[in-house]
Amino acid sequence: MDINKKWGGVMIPSTVQLKKLIFKIGEVSKMIDVSPRQIRYWESKGFIESLRGNENSSRVYNFHNFMKISSIKYYLDQGYTLQGAIDQTAKHAKNMDFLRKFLEKSYHGIKQLDGKMAVNLGFFDAEKSKILYGLLNDDGEVQYKIVKK
DNA sequence: GTTCTAACA
């Protein structure tokens, strides 16, 4: 992450590199509610992949595989067989890749806007004269603001 | 405490 913005005395990331975000098998297991046994089994079948740092022999998962595991779990809960869940996941792989890219590219940091926390979502126009910000109103709903640079 | 592989009262 690009830690170069200061806000409220705390350093916050101005970009997020999901490619470098990794989780251990136990973390993935708790977050997605799939057993480590299942995760290892799916990997043995070649449905998912893990990174194995040579430092130790334990598995780590990048965001891509985290989403893949999450997707398989989702379709299993929907009633699909494992193979069916794998097929559905593969079918929607493009959507997952798109979402991952979008999340990574759309976040440009956080700043104070009119006394409120706002997410910089990047330039609104091709001329790069306006910036789109996302905020949360008092009801917790997302609202947007366009600010001239 | 966590993860690994192998194996199954």
Add this chain to the structure above:
DNA sequence: TGTTAGCA
């Protein structure tokens, strides 16, 4: 798939 054993 769960769970346990025995390691690292």
